[in-house]
Amino acid sequence: MIAYIKGKVTYIQDDSVIVDVQGVGYEILCANPFVFQTSLNEEVLIYTHHHVREDAQVLYGFKNQGQKSLFTKLLQVSGIGPKGALAILGSVNVSDFVAAVEREDDKFLTSFPGVGKKTARQVILDLKGKLTTMLSISDQPTTDNTIENDTFEGLSEAQEALRALGYSEKEIKTVIPQLQKESTSNTDEIIRKALSLLMKN
Numbered sequence: 549m550i551a552y553i554k555g556k557v558t559y560i561q562d563d564s565v566i567v568d569v570q571g572v573g574y575e576i577l578c579a580n581p582f583v584f585q586t587s588l589n590e591e592v593l594i595y596t597h598h599h600v601r602e603d604a605q606v607l608y609g610f611k612n613q614g615q616k617s618l619f620t621k622l623l624q625v626s627g628i629g630p631k632g633a634l635a636i637l638g639s640v641n642v643s644d645f646v647a648a649v650e651r652e653d654d655k656f657l658t659s660f661p662g663v664g665k666k667t668a669r670q671v672i673l674d675l676k677g678k679l680t681t682m683l684s685i686s687d688q689p690t691t692d693n694t695i696e697n698d699t700f701e702g703l704s705e706a707q708e709a710l711r712a713l714g715y716s717e718k719e720i721k722t723v724i725p726q727l728q729k730e731s732t733s734n735t736d737e738i739i740r741k742a743l744s745l746l747m748k749n
Contacts, residue, residue: 563581565609579634580725606630628667635661636663706727710742723746
């Protein structure tokens with residue numbers, strides 16, 4: 549298995565990055581490839597999961613071990629494949645997801661694309677108690693569950709508004725990392741911040 553790849557980021561696409569390792573270009577699928585925008589043409593280390601299917605071999609990439617570990621755990625849940633797991637990682641930080649599983653927060657889990665009530669319950673059934681041993685939830689940005697949910701929902705609503713304004717998924721993905729750092733849960737404020745960032749790009 550390929551545990552990680554260290555090389556120069558030469559190209560960023562909507563759903564992947566190309567990393568040059570001694571003249572060989574590896575295509576690595578990522579939840580949000582644009583988090584590597586600041587490392588373009590620089591050497592990076594990307595943690596990888598080597599997914600082997602009958603018809604293809606795919607590399608999935610992550611910025612840290614926590615994201616990779618959560619990805620591999622999600623693949624063990626019935627009803628969640630690599631694309632679904634990647635979509636989840638692209639919408640939330642690891643700590644918040646672990647906290648949601650531990651408190652059996654169905655509403656939070658069903659906010660993710662492709663995750664219905666049945667799959668959310670399966671996630672809780674399969675993963676509760678199994679994530680905290682390998683992932684730290686002590687660095688949660690918020691300790692109040694309501695604030696966590698409101699922030700997540702505010703970000704989701706802001707993304708929908710940006711799409712309605714005509715921004716592409718590629719453009720929106722470039723500003724998601726910065727928006728996730730915002731402490732506010734107010735949708736309007738998140739949209740204003742996003743527009744400000746988009747105009748700078």
